[in-house]
Amino acid sequence: MxxxxxxxxxxxxxxxxxxxxxxxxxxxxxxxxxxxxxxxxxxxxxxxxxxxxxxxxxxxxxxxxxxxxxxxxxxxxxxxxxxxxxxxxxxxxxxxxSAGALVDGLATLGARRIVVVAPYMKPLTRLVIDYLASEGYEVIDHVALEIPDNLNVAAHDPQNLPGIVAGLNYKDADAIVLSACVQMPSLPVVPKVEALTGKPVLSAAIxxxxxxxxxxxxxxxxxxxxxxxxxxx
The missing domain is CATH 3.40.50.12500 (Rossmann fold)
Known part of the structure; x- marks a missing residue:
């Protein structure tokens, strides 16, 4: 942030x-x-x-x-x-x-079916998916990068994200959450991922x-x- x-x-x-x-x-x-x-x-x-x-x-x-x-x-x-x-x-x-902003940002885009990239361990990622589900969003695919140390989350190279997204089932998604965490950088590759997938891309920071x-x-x-x-x- x-x-x-x-x-x-x-x-x-x-x-x-x-x-x-x-x-x-x-x-x-x-x-x-x-x-x-x-x-x-x-x-x-x-x-x-x-x-x-x-x-x-x-x-x-x-x-x-x-x-x-x-x-x-x-x-x-x-x-x-x-x-x-x-x-x-x-x-x-x-x-x-940032939690409320992501919920509202997805609503602004008119997205309901989404793909999520998160740096968290799997149990915390599940909490995020369940939270979004409670707000009316269906996470059709996701990845938990399982980075426990907060400084390592910040050090994750955003240039890795396009390849990570390429491995997800985003075809039927309305939007892609490229980083469900304001600590994990993604801004440098947002335009690239939008161009590669043809989908609206947002992050917690955006x-x-x-x-x-x-x-x-x-x-x-x-x-x-x-x-x-x-x-x-």
Whole structure:
């Protein structure tokens, strides 16, 4: 999130007048496991409070699987609670989660049958698939790359993703989720995978950017951001 969302908005600045500043508050997590994700989520209230001190215009909660591992529909609970922290601090700001953004981004594309690439271990990937199913999406094929270390997730080479997608059954999919994780980079190959598959391609980072722009009431467009940020929606 701290690399790809600024990259998307920097590209947007080349074609639109709005300018953006970025502030981050970090939650600790080393191994992508259910216990560490739960402990990390408990730190989100602190982060929302710290960021609202800067009087930001929108907050984005980066970790998709942390939200989805807390139970179906949790993104709505999280967004409402964290917005409440900003209100209590006298600096109300909308909050978007990457989990909710992906759910809403797929709806924007009109996608129902999807293919998902995730870096998580298989049990966590299953939680993501079940969460998406609870929101009305059918994951017709997926891959769990089973990378437990969070830094290794960030180090995964996005150039590997086109080949990974080529091995999935995407023919009947409405869209491809190239990275169901804001930590795993995918932005450099989004246009390539769209061209190779003929399908709309999005990621957790692209969906979060879309949701943040919508919360800011700005045009949802950013070069290199795939179909969702093409301006067609």
């Amino acid at each position: 701290e690399t790809e969302i600024p990259a998307l908005l920097a590209a947007r600045q080349l074609i639109r007048p709005e300018r953006f500043l970025f502030h981050s508050s970090r939650m600790r997590m080393k191994t992508v496991s259910k216990d560490e994700l739960s402990a990390m989520d408990a730190q989100s209230d602190r982060c929302a409070l710290e960021l609202s001190d800067a009087r930001v215009d929108v907050l984005g909660y980066a970790c998709l699987v942390a939200t989805m591992s807390m139970g179906v529909g949790y993104h709505r609970v999280s967004e409402a609670r964290l917005h409440g922290r900003t209100v209590e601090n006298g600096a109300p700001a909308p909050v978007v989660t 969906a979060t950017t879309h949701a943040m722009l919508r919360a800011l009431e700005l045009e949802r467009i950013a070069p290199g951001g795939g179909a969702l940020l093409s301006g067609a929606y």
